[in-house]
Structure formats: C-alpha cells, structure tokens
Amino acid sequence: MVNTECMNDPAFDTASDTIVGEDYSDARLPGGQWRRQEYVGCTFHDADLSGLETEAVTFTDCDFTGADLTGSTHSGAAFRNCTFEYTQLRNSTFRNSTFLGSVFRDCRMRPMTFDEVDFSLTSLGGVDLRKADLSGCRLREANLVEADLRESLLVGADLSGVRAGGLRLDGADLTGARVDAMLWVSASLRGAKIDFGQALAYAGAQGLEVVQG
Template sequence: MADPIEDQTFHNEDWYAEELFDRAYTRCRFLDVDLTEAVSRGSVFTDCVFGNVRLNASRHTDSAFLRCSFTRCNLFEAEFAGCKLTGSTFTDCALRPLTVTGGDWSFVTLTGADLRGVTLRGVRMREVDLSGADCAGATLADLDLSGAHLGKATLTGCDLRGSDLTALDPTGVALAGARINPEQAIVVAQALGFEVVP
C-alpha cells in the first residue's frame, strides 16, 4: 500500500481509465473528476467526499470506501466486487445499472435511491438504509439485511432469495411479485403474526 494522500482536493481532473491500485486517500475531496472506466484494486478511501464524479463503467475490486459521501455521482454500469463501503452515503446519485458482488455495505445510506434493476449478490448490508428506495425488478439475493431500514421501499418484482428478511415489515413495503424461498416465506408469515405449524 502506498503512503496515504491526505486532505487534498482534486477538482475538474481527467482520470479517465485511471488504474488505482493499492492507493490510500484520507479526507480527500474529489469534485467534478472524470473516473469513467477507472479501475481500482486494493485501494482505500477513508472519509472522502465525491461530488459530481463520473464513475461510469468503473470497476472496483477488493477496495474500500469507508464513511465516504457520494453526491450527484454517476455510477452507470459500475461494478464492485469484494469491496467495503461501510458507513458511506449516496445522495442524488445515478446508480443504474449497478452490479455489486460480495463485500460489506453495512450502515450504507441509500435513502430514496433509484435502484431499479440493479444486481446485488452475497453482500453484507447490515443496518443499511433503504428507506423509500425503489428496488423494483432488482436482484437482492443472498444479502445480510439484518437490521436494515426498509420502510416505504419498493421491492416489487425483486429476487430476494437467500437474503435475511428478519428486518422486513411486509406491511410497510411494496412487495408484489417479489421472489423468496420457502424458508423466507416462514419469516414473512411470522412477521405478519402467523403461527407457522407443520
């Protein structure tokens, strides 16, 4: 890992297809930076601010974005594999289509986000805030959603198979056509007050 870059501001810079390997940034600000098709691997961003950053078609593997804030960023066709985004916040970001495989997105704030059709598989998302998020048609499979905030979320047509739904209040979300497995059906029935018996 390279020595950390701290407290710097990068403004209106062209980092198109930049290779961000084993870099470390702490409390840095990225404003109007073009990271289209950039690739990160093993890099760590801590307490950084991303404002109006273009992350279109970027690829991130085993990188960390810890307690970062993303505002009006474009993540069209971005991919995250095995990344840690604990405590990060997304506000007014374009997140479709987004693909996330593995990693830890616990305590991430995605309030009101447009996540229609995104794909998230095998991600730890404990206490994630998806309040009011539109996840219609999304794949949210094999996720750890324990303690998640899902109030007023739209989960219509979602593939929720294998995900922890213990935090789900079926009366507070839109669920029509969502797909779950038999074990999850028991959890949902119990949340509705049913006593499941053989």
C-alpha cells in the same frame, strides 16, 4: 489544487503512501489505473474519473460529490464513510469491495455490477437500483428508506437490521436472504419471490398463524 499529471500514468502506484486532505476537484483523470493507494479526507468534487480502474485502493472520509465514475472498475476497494452526491456511477463494477458507512444521494446508479460488496451501515435512502443484482451482498443496518429495488436479485443477501420504510421490493428475488421481521411489514413486496422459511417469517410478522392441513 494538487498536480494530477502523474495519476494518469498507467504505472501510478504509491503503495507506501497515504494521501491526506488533498483536493482533486475538477481533475480530469479518465482511464486511470490506481493500485494500493490510501486516500483520507480527500475531495473529488466534479472530477472526471470515468473508466478508472482501482485495485486494493482505500478511500476514507472522501467526497465524490458530482464526480463521474462512469464505467469504472474497482477490485478489493474500500470506500469508508464517503459521500456520493449527484455522482455518476453508471456501468461501474465493484468486486470484493466495501462502502461501509458511506452515503448516496441523487446518484445515477443504473446499471451497475456488484460482486461480494459490503453495504453495511450505508445510507441508500431513495436510490434507484431497479433490477440490480445484489446477490450475496451485505446490507446489514443499511438505510434503504424509500429505495427502489423492484425486480432486483437479493439471493443470499444479508438484510439484517435494514431501515425499510417505503422500500420497494416488488418482483424482487429474496430467496435465501437474511431478513428481519421489520422488513416484512415495512417494504412493498408485491410479486416478490421468497422461500418457504421466509414465507413463515412473513406470516408471523403479519400476525398470521400458520397451521398444517
């Protein structure tokens, strides 16, 4: 177990350091301010990171199982190939950040704020993101199987290549989003809002022929 006292210092800034393989399990680091660190293969099992503020911090192959990130704020952060299982993420904010290749399982994720977030190749199977605002986010080739995005905002989002079996998009706003044909036939879309071009694509995916009257 590493000494975490310095990480509670508001001035904690190790811009030149890459931290590899450290174990922060059960660490108590609420309200920390981390800037420009890089963590590789680190473990944050059951760590208290509530209220954490990060800026330009990179996490690669890190494990946040059971961690508490409630009320945390992340700007320009990268969570690459990380694991979030039973993680508390309520009231957290992510801006200009990426979760490329990360996995989410059984996490508490409502409510959350996303601004220009990249979920490409991220596994979000079964997550509950009802009423989430994912406008402008990238979800290319993400796993959304059995995810609940009812009444969510996906305006201008990139949903290209997503796995959508059992995805619930009832009441969602998909206007301007990039959507493949597979989503139109795999997801539940009752009451969803789509634009005219998407309506034509939906009809084509369902084997319908649209004719002008």
